[in-house]
Amino acid sequence: MRDFIEFISLSNPTVKIVLIGVVLISLSSSLVGNFAFLRKRAMLGDAISHSVFPGVCLSFIVSGEKDPLMILIYSIVTGLIAMFLIDVIGRHKKVKVETAIGIVLSIFFGLGIMLISYIQGNLGDAQSGLQHFFFGQAAAMSREDVQVFLYCSIIIAGTIILFYKGLKQVSFDREHAIATGQPVVLLEIVLSILTVMAIAIGINAVGVILMAALLITPASTARLWTNRLFPMMVIAAILSVVSAIGGAFISYKYSGMPTGPWVVVLLSIMAFGSILFSPKRGALSRVIARKRLERKILKENILKTLFKLQEADKEQTSGFSLQEINCLKAFDGRALERGLKWLQQEKSTQIKNNKWTLTASGNQIGKRITRVHRLWELYLTNKVKLDIDHVHPSAESLEHIITPEIERMLQEELNFPDKDPHNKLIP
Amino acid sequence: MAAVWIIAVSCLIGICCAWIGSILVIRRMAMLSDAVSHSVLPGIVAAYLLIEEMDYGIFIIAAAVTAFISTMLIEGVSKLANYRKDVSMGIIYTLLFSIGIILLSAHQDSVPIQSDHIIQGNLEMIPLEELWIINDVYSLGPYPIWSSLLNLVVVVITFALAYRGIKLISFDHSYASVKGVKTSRWNLIFMALTSLTVVISFSEIGAILVIGFIVIPPATALIFSKKLSHVLLYSSLISCASCIGGYFLARHFDSSVAGSICVVMGILFFIVFCFDNLRAKFAQKNGVRIEHKE
Amino acid sequence: MASKSNPHNNSALQVHSLSVFYGDKPALWEIDFELKQGKKIGILGPNGSGKSTLMKTIMGLIKPASGYVKILGEPLSNVRSKIAYVPQKESVDWDFPITVKEVVQMGRYKPNKLFGRLSKLDKELATKALEQLKISDLADRHIAQLSGGQQQRVFLARAICQEADIYFMDEPFTGVDAATEETIIGIIDELAAEGKTIIMVHHDLNSAQEYFDHIVMLNTRLICCGSTAEVYNQENIKSAFGSQLTILSEIGNKINELNYPVREAGESDS
Numbered sequence: 001m002r003d004f005i006e007f008i009s010l011s012n013p014t015v016k017i018v019l020i021g022v023v024l025i026s027l028s029s030s031l032v033g034n035f036a037f038l039r040k041r042a043m044l045g046d047a048i049s050h051s052v053f054p055g056v057c058l059s060f061i062v063s064g065e066k067d068p069l070m071i072l073i074y075s076i077v078t079g080l081i082a083m084f085l086i087d088v089i090g091r092h093k094k095v096k097v098e099t100a101i102g103i104v105l106s107i108f109f110g111l112g113i114m115l116i117s118y119i120q121g122n123l124g125d126a127q128s129g130l131q132h133f134f135f136g137q138a139a140a141m142s143r144e145d146v147q148v149f150l151y152c153s154i155i156i157a158g159t160i161i162l163f164y165k166g167l168k169q170v171s172f173d174r175e176h177a178i179a180t181g182q183p184v185v186l187l188e189i190v191l192s193i194l195t196v197m198a199i200a201i202g203i204n205a206v207g208v209i210l211m212a213a214l215l216i217t218p219a220s221t222a223r224l225w226t227n228r229l230f231p232m233m234v235i236a237a238i239l240s241v242v243s244a245i246g247g248a249f250i251s252y253k254y255s256g257m258p259t260g261p262w263v264v265v266l267l268s269i270m271a272f273g274s275i276l277f278s279p280k281r282g283a284l285s286r287v288i289a290r291k292r293l294e295r296k297i298l299k300e301n302i303l304k305t306l307f308k309l310q311e312a313d314k315e316q317t318s319g320f321s322l323q324e325i326n327c328l329k330a331f332d333g334r335a336l337e338r339g340l341k342w343l344q345q346e347k348s349t350q351i352k353n354n355k356w357t358l359t360a361s362g363n364q365i366g367k368r369i370t371r372v373h374r375l376w377e378l379y380l381t382n383k384v385k386l387d388i389d390h391v392h393p394s395a396e397s398l399e400h401i402i403t404p405e406i407e408r409m410l411q412e413e414l415n416f417p418d419k420d421p422h423n424k425l426i427p
Numbered sequence: 428m429a430a431v432w433i434i435a436v437s438c439l440i441g442i443c444c445a446w447i448g449s450i451l452v453i454r455r456m457a458m459l460s461d462a463v464s465h466s467v468l469p470g471i472v473a474a475y476l477l478i479e480e481m482d483y484g485i486f487i488i489a490a491a492v493t494a495f496i497s498t499m500l501i502e503g504v505s506k507l508a509n510y511r512k513d514v515s516m517g518i519i520y521t522l523l524f525s526i527g528i529i530l531l532s533a534h535q536d537s538v539p540i541q542s543d544h545i546i547q548g549n550l551e552m553i554p555l556e557e558l559w560i561i562n563d564v565y566s567l568g569p570y571p572i573w574s575s576l577l578n579l580v581v582v583v584i585t586f587a588l589a590y591r592g593i594k595l596i597s598f599d600h601s602y603a604s605v606k607g608v609k610t611s612r613w614n615l616i617f618m619a620l621t622s623l624t625v626v627i628s629f630s631e632i633g634a635i636l637v638i639g640f641i642v643i644p645p646a647t648a649l650i651f652s653k654k655l656s657h658v659l660l661y662s663s664l665i666s667c668a669s670c671i672g673g674y675f676l677a678r679h680f681d682s683s684v685a686g687s688i689c690v691v692m693g694i695l696f697f698i699v700f701c702f703d704n705l706r707a708k709f710a711q712k713n714g715v716r717i718e719h720k721e
Numbered sequence: 722m723a724s725k726s727n728p729h730n731n732s733a734l735q736v737h738s739l740s741v742f743y744g745d746k747p748a749l750w751e752i753d754f755e756l757k758q759g760k761k762i763g764i765l766g767p768n769g770s771g772k773s774t775l776m777k778t779i780m781g782l783i784k785p786a787s788g789y790v791k792i793l794g795e796p797l798s799n800v801r802s803k804i805a806y807v808p809q810k811e812s813v814d815w816d817f818p819i820t821v822k823e824v825v826q827m828g829r830y831k832p833n834k835l836f837g838r839l840s841k842l843d844k845e846l847a848t849k850a851l852e853q854l855k856i857s858d859l860a861d862r863h864i865a866q867l868s869g870g871q872q873q874r875v876f877l878a879r880a881i882c883q884e885a886d887i888y889f890m891d892e893p894f895t896g897v898d899a900a901t902e903e904t905i906i907g908i909i910d911e912l913a914a915e916g917k918t919i920i921m922v923h924h925d926l927n928s929a930q931e932y933f934d935h936i937v938m939l940n941t942r943l944i945c946c947g948s949t950a951e952v953y954n955q956e957n958i959k960s961a962f963g964s965q966l967t968i969l970s971e972i973g974n975k976i977n978e979l980n981y982p983v984r985e986a987g988e989s990d991s
Binding site: 453588589591592594595597598599601602603604605606607608609649652653654655657658 | 777780781782798801804806808812813814816817818819820823824827830832833836862863879
Binding site for chain 1: 740750753787816943944971972975982984985
């Protein structure tokens with residue numbers, strides 16, 4: 001804990017530079033990543049980040065040193081060329097876009113590999129330090145580097161704010177954006193430049209291979225929590241900042257631990273957490289919802305059965321035994337007892353001398369389910385024109401998901417009927 | 428002799444990748460091989476840490492197991508979170524690769540893997556590798572040549588036996604399943620074959636350039652071929668030509684062999700691509716329908 | 722089973738209480754009908770009425786939420802060799818590196834014998850099918866070089882050389898020229914004359930009366946099923962091509978969203 005406070009207070013100037021650098025990088029790539037994800041361009045970002053590598057090498061060969069601005073310019077140019085080539089190749093009838101991405105990625109990276117091995121062999125490996133761009137080397141960031149990152153982040157964030165509305169439309173519905181007269185081509189070019197820019201600074205921290213994670217993972221995780229763009233961008237930004245700080249801290253605390261891969265691992269942990277636990281789309285919440293639905297179905301079935309028993313037998317007032325209930329509708333033995341107990345706790349049923357009866361509130365639910373069941377049967381026979389002997393199974397299942405609104409629609413559509421197709425009263 | 432070994436291994440790998448790649452490219456699954464080739468790293472590092480005496484066989488098995496796990500993870504995340512395949516690929520491969528790098532940096536002394544080789548490939552090291560020596564006398568050459576040869580034999584036999592099935596399923600999946608073809612079983616076999624090829628190629632040409640070997644030659648051949656068998660044949664030829672050309676290019680610049688091979692593949696692709704585009708333009712001008720001649 | 726013991730039962734297709742809710746495909750509600758052998762049958766309905774969903778469900782490509790299908794009185798898996806399927810043209814990638822002849826020969830592939838070579842008979846039948854559809858001269862073309870009508874003929878030739886008893890066709894007339902439509906109709910008439918059954922998803926109401934002896938009308942639920950003379954009338958057409966029932970689609974969405982079973986657990990249809 002003391003380490004962390006020391007770390008986060010930025011008292012150490014080296015730590016300060018690294019931390020600010022990594023946070024800026026993560027933030028700007030998560031911003032553009034949202035649009036890449038929504039525009040279904042996840043793999044394009046991956047390809048571009050591999051493709052900027054020869055640009056990095058080229059800048060070194062030309063200028064003979066590692067100048068952050070030169071590296072940035074060269075990698076942006078190479079990245080844009082790669083993007084352009086993917087577009088051109090992907091338009092050919094017999095080359096699909098996915099293939100074009102693979103082709104450009106490997107050619108450019110192959111070229112990068114050639115250049116770096118050439119540099120290692122001929123220009124002296126020691127001072128180049130270019131292999132840092134494979135996995136990133138956050139610890140080696142300099143003040144000048146971070147300055148460049150800062151300018152880029154400001155440009156990225158500023159442009160996104162400026163074009164927010166247009167970018168949103170283009171990402172959600174390109175056709176509609178064209179129809180409403182948005183300058184779609186311009187916006188797409190802007191987005192491409194921003195993406196390449198984010199990648200070009202990002203490879204300093206995580207390297208060309210893991211860059212895809214900084215783009216895709218925060219956006220796809222945030223998507224699990226919200227359906228709207230602005231909250232999604234905020235969540236993605238928070239996730240990436242948290243993992244950037246975490247990654248930098250781990251690398252600060254344990255010497256030899258790389259920052260970039262840890263940022264990615266932390267991001268992925270949050271992604272998996274969200275996949276399992278996010279309230280709307282998480283796997284666990286879906287399981288819980290399913291269980292809850294099953295429980296609701298069981299309870300409603302019991303109430304309905306009791307209601308029908310009461311309906312059939314007017315004189316019976318002392319209630320019904322488990323056997324009698326089971327006679328009308330077959331329940332799994334233990335499920336029936338369990339369900340009755342839940343209902344008792346909710347004060348929907350009561351028991352006297354081993355005989356069950358409905359309370360007023362239970363009666364109401366039982367009545368509603370029976371009503372919905374019979375309405376649905378009538379709807380299927382009258383409107384969908386099914387045979388009478390075919391309607392029961394469907395009603396038996398769907399009675400549980402017919403909402404009060406749909407019930408009202410049924411009533412209106414069927415003109416507030418009082419008898420179902422089997423000539424039973426609709427309660 | 429060194430040149431022969433390097434060219435032989437790269438050609439063998441090249442042909443395997445070209446054949447598997449033809450189907451992957453046609454079925455638009457090429458990026459999967461990229462994800463798999465990145466994902467095997469943690470498995471290999473873990474194997475080095477767990478098993479004291481590593482040999483080439485264990486290396487391949489560890490990689491294959493990890494490859495399988497990563498495809499399952501990609502599938503699972505896609506289903507659970509309702510993601511497109513490429514998104515879950517991006518998430519999974521970066522995670523697994525990161526874990527690999529972290530393990531590697533934590534145990535730099537005990538794991539004899541150089542991170543550069545994972546990226547740049549290892550082709551130039553082949554002649555220096557351990558030789559397979561029988562009875563202490565007869566040398567059968569370095570191990571990679573035998574593993575890639577075995578891989579090629581498996582791929583060729585599978586294609587030869589099941590050529591019609593592969594063609595039917597790749598062309599018209601629903602028609603095949605109406606006919607009663609067990610498509611899921613076929614897909615599984617094909618995925619296994621892909622993993623094997625990716626794993627064996629990975630250790631020689633590096634994690635990233637596998638995608639180049641898998642995508643570029645088939646994509647080039649697809650532009651001018653009208654039969655699957657032609658695609659297989661021409662992509663193999665393109666692959667071998669690039670391997671030879673790439674080797675000499677690398678010698679000339681004193682650069683990475685695998686990288687140079689990819690660059691040559693790319694040059695061949697662009698020649699064919701531009702030629703085809705020009706011909707299409709020319710044909711259009713003359714009002715002729717585009718005919719693909721061989 | 723019934724058909725084996727009872728040769729007089731000439732049912733071609735039975736669809737029983739079939740409900741389908743599959744992703745974003747149009748839903749089907751409790752479809753129930755039976756068709757006899759040796760007829761030309763059209764499945765009609767507006768866009769989004771679930772015609773193709775029904776066809777794909779019959780072909781076992783989509784799993785129904787409830788109900789079942791029997792072909793020739795038996796489940797699909799027992800009669801695969803007796804049926805031929807012509808999928809929608811758009812279902813395949815026409816840039817696939819394959820020639821016309823190879824596609825047609827696929828009709829002769831046996832699912833359990835994908836390893837060997839094709840016999841001489843197989844090749845002859847494929848050649849005959851090419852001739853029947855008047856595309857022999859295109860045999861060695863790459864499929865990307867064909868027009869829409871020619872592509873459809875290739876698919877039909879592939880089905881014909883299967884020598885099946887029942888032909889299932891999913892919208893074979895979309896995007897084809899008049900000459901192709903005429904050729905296909907000629908072949909369908911020939912097949913019907915040989916006592917084969919043709920079941921076809923069709924979108925054009927006007928030609929339906931002329932093409933089919935039997936009509937099934939759909940609009941997410943079954944509107945009618947019967948001989949053309951009986952059911953081809955304004956009333957049925959109006960209810961099929963009129964608007965969909967809002968409550969049905971409302972509940973359909975809900976079922977889809979919750980992945981909700983349309984039958985109670987433990988209750989099955991068959």
